[in-house]
Amino acid sequence: MIFCPETNNPGTLPNLIHPMQSRRDFLKTGTLLSAPGIVHISLTEAIEVSTRKSDPTILLRSSWNDNNIGDIGHSAGTLRIMERYLPQARLILWHAAPRPVTEALIRKNFPRVQIVNGGFEGADSDAKSEVMEAFRQADVYIHNSGMSMNYGLFNYEWGSTMSNLVPFYYCLENKIPFGLYGHSFDKFAPPSQLIYRDVLSRAAFIYTRDTESLDYIKEMGFSAPIMEFGPDGCFGIDVRDEEKGLAYLKQAGLDHQKFLTVVVRTNTPHLDSDGKGNLLNPTQTPEKMAEDRLRLDKLKAMITHWVRTTDLKVLIAPEALKETKYGKTLLYDHLDNDVKQKTVFRDTFWNADEAMSVYARAHTIFGMEPHSLIMGLALGVPIIHARPLAHGRKGWMFRDIGLPEWLFDIDRVSSEQLIDTLMTIEKGYPQAKNKVTKAMAYVAERQKATMETVAKATS
Structure with a gap:
């Protein structure tokens, strides 16, 4: 909501933002919001205005496990953060495997969120088409909080490593921005650092949920344009029964x-x-x-x-x-x-x-x-x-x-x-x-x- 001092009422900013103005152009003109006669708006409101016309689609990969409430909490928390600060966005939650416990909670508390299931590749045709259609619609792809971007920490299986990285390669090929949200990085056993560094350095952003992980990826030579501390998505959780x-x-x-x-x-x-x-x-x-x-x-x-x-x-x-x-x-x-x-x-x-x-x-x-x-x-x-x-x-x-x-x-x-x-x-x-x-x-x-x-x- 934007406050208009001329009318002493909430409303829009007349003649300031053209109805067809893009999000990128709006963000470039953000300094206008500090001009005389215009009350500064919060970041939340700025994001809301910038997405009002274009309504981006965000594809979130999450929900690693139904047998740990933390893995459930990642999804509920990150979705709530997105709904709070990007209320016009369309949200798609991708579960690589069915998560009935998590899905029950999401459907109850996030009725607007679309859930898709299936592997990115090698899955049956129906599941694959559902997931691939979500990627075709996505304006940004986000891999949610966790520890999955590691090699040699839990095992030395290339298959599990590549299953997480292949969607990023697809995004690069199809010019879809991607990022990691509230992630921890603990080990890149050789030669995995060569692949991780190459792919993740081309991410739009990497948010680590601890600064030790941030220091680690910097030491490993990662060079994404935005690499910062960003809390675990679970911090956004507010669901109750x-x-x-x-x-x-x-x-x-x-x-x-x-x-x-x-x-x-x-x-x-x-x-x-x-x-x-x-x-x-x-x-x-x-x-x-x-x-x-x-x-x-x-x-x-x-x-x-x-x-x-x-x-x-x-x-x-x-x-x-x-x-x-x-x-x-x-x-x-x-x-x-x-x-x-x-x-x-x-x-x-x-x-x-x-x-x-x-x-x-x-x-x-x-x-x-x-x-x-x-x-x-x-x-x-x-x-x-x-x-x-x-x-x-x-x-x-x-x-x-x-x-x-x-x-x-x-x-x-x-x-x-x-x-x-x-x-x-x-x-x-x-x-x-x-x-x-x-x-x-x-x-x-x-x-x-x-x-x-x-x-x-x-x-």
């Missing part, structure tokens, strides 16, 4: 801001992996099990201190499906009986909107995973992140948004440090909430800037 969330809180006996949420990440494979593991979900070797015990003993000490000191409850919640099993056997079952009586273990998985409705009522969220913590911050809830450094650079995002005192290496931090940090939050809760507000204000600033870049890429 109040009916399910409130029902669960009532059934679990959890009261508003009267419980600590604890999210674990164990050295265990996916439940359907037949024991085969990877970097984030490793096979349960004796060494990995011993590592888990050391880590979870720290959480046990923190939970015990919280319960016995505050007389408040604890919710052990799953960010990943597998922790509905291992969170119980490796943590909850090891708590002392008096602490167990004050601790709720959630043994069923949930969609991101139900989790959001529960997290909104938490006092504080502790996590070894980042995305429940991102959801907490988006809801105004203080967080503590203690992660294994081996899980990648993504954890540094909390330092980068201004919360370094709440970020730890789980293998180096002591239980006493975790307890001190938690009790400092509890004793100075208003101050902790203010820290969250300040951090999220910076996130919002960066979100606006990223969407301005997307708007320019579509012009």
Whole structure:
């Protein structure tokens, strides 16, 4: 909306923007908005005006997994950011594989978003035509937040590497701008850096969700025109399922801001992996099990201190499906009986909107995973992140948004440090909430800037 001082009413800028003016031309004349008699408009409004006539189509590849609410949250958050700052844009969400849990949430909360399924190549003809039609319509293609642009981190399979890069080659061939949004980069084993550097240097933009990744790609010689810090898309999430969330809180006996949420990440494979593991979900070797015990003993000490000191409850919640099993056997079952009586273990998985409705009522969220913590911050809830450094650079995002005192290496931090940090939050809760507000204000600033870049890429 634009304010016209001559009429003292909201309206359009008469005789300033021709109805057929392009987005590119409008952005070039942006200085006119500061002329005498014209009130400066916000970035959000500038983007809205610039897209009003041309209505760009944005194709977003996302939704990596239905068994991790963070992978669901990437999609819901980024779509909300786009709807907020580019309200006239047409949004297409591409799932390379069907994601029924994510799709249910998207259809409920984003009715205007079109979802397409299928592989970019090698898929059956119907799926391929649906995806390729989306590319033919796209004004910009965006690969969403995650860790998929790595080689040698999870495996050394060229097939998975090329499946992510081939769409970029198609965009280059067909002059479609493309970019990466809130991504982490951890490893380019030789000779993969030659390919990644060549392709991604021709991206319209690369936003990394942590500055460590940004430094890494610069060191590797990447040279895209815009390479900046841009928060994980999940920071934009605002979806809720109040009916399910409130029902669960009532059934679990959890009261508003009267419980600590604890999210674990164990050295265990996916439940359907037949024991085969990877970097984030490793096979349960004796060494990995011993590592888990050391880590979870720290959480046990923190939970015990919280319960016995505050007389408040604890919710052990799953960010990943597998922790509905291992969170119980490796943590909850090891708590002392008096602490167990004050601790709720959630043994069923949930969609991101139900989790959001529960997290909104938490006092504080502790996590070894980042995305429940991102959801907490988006809801105004203080967080503590203690992660294994081996899980990648993504954890540094909390330092980068201004919360370094709440970020730890789980293998180096002591239980006493975790307890001190938690009790400092509890004793100075208003101050902790203010820290969250300040951090999220910076996130919002960066979100606006990223969407301005997307708007320019579509012009």
